[in-house]
Amino acid sequence: PPSPPPRNIALLPPPGFLGHLIPFIELAKKMVLNHNCTVTLIIPNDGSSMEPQKSLLRHIPTSINPVFLPPAPAKDQCPPENSNPETLLPTRVTRSIPAIRATLSSLREMGTPAAALVVDLFAPFAIDVAREFGIPAYIFYVIAANELSLAMDLPKLHEEEEQQHQESQIKLPDSMKDRNSEDYKWALDLSNKYLEADGILVNSFFGLESEAFHVLEQGHPRTPPVYPVGPLIRTTTTSSSPSSDDDDDDHECLGWLNNQPPKSVLFVSFGSGGTLSTEQFRELAFGLEMCRHRFLWVLRTPQENTAAAYLNTNNKSAEVKDNPLEYLPKGFLERTKDRGFVVATWAPQIRVLSHGSVGGFVTHCGWNSILESSVFGVPMIAWPLCFEQKMSAVFLRDGLRGAIRVKPNELNGVVERDHFSEVVKQLMDEEGEPGTKIQKRMTEVKIAAADVMDQEHGSSALALSRLVHKWITINPK
Numbered sequence: 001p002p003s004p005p006p007r008n009i010a011l012l013p014p015p016g017f018l019g020h021l022i023p024f025i026e027l028a029k030k031m032v033l034n035h036n037c038t039v040t041l042i043i044p045n046d047g048s049s050m051e052p053q054k055s056l057l058r059h060i061p062t063s064i065n066p067v068f069l070p071p072a073p074a075k076d077q078c079p080p081e082n083s084n085p086e087t088l089l090p091t092r093v094t095r096s097i098p099a100i101r102a103t104l105s106s107l108r109e110m111g112t113p114a115a116a117l118v119v120d121l122f123a124p125f126a127i128d129v130a131r132e133f134g135i136p137a138y139i140f141y142v143i144a145a146n147e148l149s150l151a152m153d154l155p156k157l158h159e160e161e162e163q164q165h166q167e168s169q170i171k172l173p174d175s176m177k178d179r180n181s182e183d184y185k186w187a188l189d190l191s192n193k194y195l196e197a198d199g200i201l202v203n204s205f206f207g208l209e210s211e212a213f214h215v216l217e218q219g220h221p222r223t224p225p226v227y228p229v230g231p232l233i234r235t236t237t238t239s240s241s242p243s244s245d246d247d248d249d250d251h252e253c254l255g256w257l258n259n260q261p262p263k264s265v266l267f268v269s270f271g272s273g274g275t276l277s278t279e280q281f282r283e284l285a286f287g288l289e290m291c292r293h294r295f296l297w298v299l300r301t302p303q304e305n306t307a308a309a310y311l312n313t314n315n316k317s318a319e320v321k322d323n324p325l326e327y328l329p330k331g332f333l334e335r336t337k338d339r340g341f342v343v344a345t346w347a348p349q350i351r352v353l354s355h356g357s358v359g360g361f362v363t364h365c366g367w368n369s370i371l372e373s374s375v376f377g378v379p380m381i382a383w384p385l386c387f388e389q390k391m392s393a394v395f396l397r398d399g400l401r402g403a404i405r406v407k408p409n410e411l412n413g414v415v416e417r418d419h420f421s422e423v424v425k426q427l428m429d430e431e432g433e434p435g436t437k438i439q440k441r442m443t444e445v446k447i448a449a450a451d452v453m454d455q456e457h458g459s460s461a462l463a464l465s466r467l468v469h470k471w472i473t474i475n476p477k
């Protein structure tokens with residue numbers, strides 16, 4: 001008799017970058033919990049510690065099988081370590097291609113061949129491996145549809161005349177303005193490779209980015225089909241029992257939050273690897289002091305080069321040695337002890353944002369943070385640091401109308417204490433404008449986010465269901 005169709009799906013997140021691994025794990029959970037399939041999570045290794053990844057994978061359902069690849073061999077021609085993620089990550093993934101191929105082979109030998117391969121936005125070159133095995137290849141785009149739309153524009157922009165390019169350049173992030181740069185070249189290669197995918201899953205939803213999804217639908221004839229499947233945010237529920245992450249549950253900041261009035265606390269956090277300069281760190285401290293509002297601040301030791309620090313310390317365990325508390329202004333903790341709480345260097349962000357005492361979120365505009373704030377309807381203050389975060393900040397303020405954006409001083413690039421304190425008041429003062437409007441808007445977004453994830457009727461849940469169904473009912477060659 002013919003063998004039954006494979007019910008195993010292979011997912012390929014990038015090495016490092018917990019901000020990408022988290023949505024991959026959630027995607028895997030949705031697949032196995034709702035679709036009676038198994039997932040092989042192929043995790044590349046860039047030579048750094050895999051402990052942060054392993055700790056995230058502690059509570060996953062048993063039908064998700066993580067496979068940790070061996071460290072990728074270093075090649076002579078590595079891009080410099082201070083390159084953009086667009087340059088660094090694809091190189092690291094490409095070096096792992098032989099190990100990815102070996103994993104797919106061994107799955108086939110074990111009788112659990114992959115029915116499809118779903119790869120990270122930094123790993124589209126692995127599409128070629130899926131082709132070798134005759135299985136569909138999809139991209140999981142874990143950041144904004146807005147970004148995807150830009151990526152899809154790039155091949156076309158590239159072909160246009162230099163003059164026109166300069167006009168359209170305004171839309172491009174800084175790193176892509178110089179056509180001769182390595183970062184531009186890599187971004188273009190990635191975009192061209194996306195066009196070869198069978199489809200692109202996006203961790204977003206219509207209610208959040210309707211304009212970007214319309215542009216993607218209409219504007220780009222060569223774009224593969226795009227499926228909004230989000231918001232997928234971190235959950236701690238396993239297959240059989242709703243157990244939770246012990247570290248998260250016990251965190252002392254939650255006890256503190258329990259004792260604060262509803263919607264009174266401003267949560268301040270810059271993602272898994274975001275850092276401020278020493279000057280900026282102190283300025284923020286003074287701003288929090290001045291604003292007189294309650295706050296919960298996740299401290300990380302200041303670093304002078306934010307982008308470089310991001311790529312080196314982008315994980316929980318690589319916590320920098322210094323104690324961030326030592327950088328606070330003298331007497332800060334004493335002066336703010338009645339209304340402030342600081343945490344070094346990690347907070348259970350989902351628990352915090354879902355807590356009734358939290359009324360605002362100062363965010364570096366990482367996409368997971370934006371989705372999490374949306375799911376819990378928390379108004380934001382957009383404080384982008386680097387990479388695509390600046391574009392996201394513009395979207396949060398102008399597109400979503402869910403945030404106020406801080407303005408750094410044009411001369412020194414620092415967000416100054418008076419300005420910051422003013423922005424906090426605008427967001428957090430009761431009955432103040434624009435705070436109330438933003439709160440109303442974020443409540444609408446929260447409802448829309450819940451609707452799309454409804455397992456029976458939600459557009460994101462249904463899109464994923466249909467895809468998984470399609471994959472597991474076709475046989476690979």
Ligand code: UDP
Binds near residue numbers: 020234269270271
């Ligand atoms: N996060 C957290 N505690 C922290 C900092 C970050 O739980 O103290 C989580 C946060 O909830 C989010 C992820 O780490 O899921 C950060 O992802 P995001 O895309 O916002 O930013 P990135 O770290 O990728 O820049």
